[in-house]
Amino acid sequence: MIVSLKSSTQSLVCPESHTELKLVEDNESSELFIENSKGYKFIIRNNIPCLLTEKDIEESSYAIELFKEKAAIYDEYQHLSFEIFYKSEEDVRNNLIDKLNLKSGYQVLEVNAGTGRDSILISKRLDEKSCLHVQDISFDMLSICHQKLQNVLVPVVITQSNAIRLPYPDDFFDAVYSFGGVGMNTYANNKDAFKELIRVSKPGASIVIGGLSLGPWLRNSLFGQILANHNKHYLNSVDLHHLPVEARDVTLSWILNGAGFVLTFSKGLGEPKANFDFQIPGIRGGTLRTRFYGQIEGVTDEAKRLLMKMAKEKGVSMHNLIDTIIKTEAKKNDIE
Numbered sequence: 001m002i003v004s005l006k007s008s009t010q011s012l013v014c015p016e017s018h019t020e021l022k023l024v025e026d027n028e029s030s031e032l033f034i035e036n037s038k039g040y041k042f043i044i045r046n047n048i049p050c051l052l053t054e055k056d057i058e059e060s061s062y063a064i065e066l067f068k069e070k071a072a073i074y075d076e077y078q079h080l081s082f083e084i085f086y087k088s089e090e091d092v093r094n095n096l097i098d099k100l101n102l103k104s105g106y107q108v109l110e111v112n113a114g115t116g117r118d119s120i121l122i123s124k125r126l127d128e129k130s131c132l133h134v135q136d137i138s139f140d141m142l143s144i145c146h147q148k149l150q151n152v153l154v155p156v157v158i159t160q161s162n163a164i165r166l167p168y169p170d171d172f173f174d175a176v177y178s179f180g181g182v183g184m185n186t187y188a189n190n191k192d193a194f195k196e197l198i199r200v201s202k203p204g205a206s207i208v209i210g211g212l213s214l215g216p217w218l219r220n221s222l223f224g225q226i227l228a229n230h231n232k233h234y235l236n237s238v239d240l241h242h243l244p245v246e247a248r249d250v251t252l253s254w255i256l257n258g259a260g261f262v263l264t265f266s267k268g269l270g271e272p273k274a275n276f277d278f279q280i281p282g283i284r285g286g287t288l289r290t291r292f293y294g295q296i297e298g299v300t301d302e303a304k305r306l307l308m309k310m311a312k313e314k315g316v317s318m319h320n321l322i323d324t325i326i327k328t329e330a331k332k333n334d335i336e
């Protein structure tokens with residue numbers, strides 16, 4: 001069931017400022033708009049809020065135009081991309097959705113949902129206590145998705161928006177899913193798309209991303225060359241170096257006989273933790289932290305040789321000895 005525009009608006013935020021939005025009616029035309037705190041009005045087309053900024057429209061005009069053309073025939077041909085590999089599309093998509101570990105009451109986001117081929121499968125795993133948010137940059141693709149989701153049990157909120165400027169609050173979703181978009185070099189800025197997925201996910205949320213990408217070991221095979229000749233997207237590489245530092249338990253595996261990838265991770269808080277303060281055994285001593293922060297002007301070979309000799313004689317590490325010598329000398333000279 002598609003959530004009413006009034007309730008949808010309450011769960012959405014401005015894609016730029018992340019501040020509240022409100023549903024307003026134009027006095028003269030009675031047309032409905034979604035307005036941000038600066039008075040900017042986002043249009044609503046066929047009950048789908050269009051939360052694209054002028055920048056989004058400018059930067060993503062290629063994708064918008066491309067899928068305007070493809071929308072009408074997309075569902076007719078999509079299954080072939082799986083059958084080439086002797087796989088059932090539904091099985092492959094369901095295997096990916098399994099990785100989300102969906103539960104009753106979950107807030108779930110599907111990014112670049114297209115015509116809703118996964119949205120329908122995800123909706124079957126959720127109940128009326130959950131909410132499925134679906135977004136895509138193409139109105140034409142989403143219109144088909146909107147129709148398919150009319151009668152599902154789970155409440156659904158659909159927005160036309162840009163994956164790199166999502167209209168959802170921070171820490172909002174329990175699970176985030178994307179197939180055939182993020183991570184594939186097709187986005188103008190994949191780094192920003194990953195960052196947005198992390199921003200809108202709750203700490204601990206599962207994020208599952210899949211798409212086409214030939215395994216590096218298959219790039220020069222006949223299998224790889226025939227596929228790449230047919231569709232250049234097989235040559236996309238998975239942008240692991242663009243993952244935000246909050247990504248935890250990252251896994252990357254291949255599906256579709258090595259022609260597609262699945263990237264899974266969860267959201268952690270900040271950078272990963274490690275114990276950088278344990279005393280390193282051995283003559284040099286110190287800790288990983290003192291070795292990183294405590295680098296001082298180099299000493300002569302002779303001073304280093306003497307330091308090592310003294311440390312050995314005293315039975316302490318070079319780190320402890322030099323630390324003590326500097327602190328003692330500073331104390332003698334009243335330097336704090």
Ligand SMILES: C[S@@+](CC[C@H](N)C(=O)[O-])C[C@H]1O[C@@H](n2cnc3c(N)ncnc32)[C@H](O)[C@@H]1O
Nearest residue numbers: 063067112113114136137138141162163179180
């Ligand atoms: C290959 S289709 C995949 C659709 C669907 N996920 C599926 O598996 O069938 C790629 C989709 O990404 C959408 N897309 C492209 N750039 C986007 C962006 N910046 N933000 C959101 N969606 C985008 C396109 O409109 C299109 O619907």
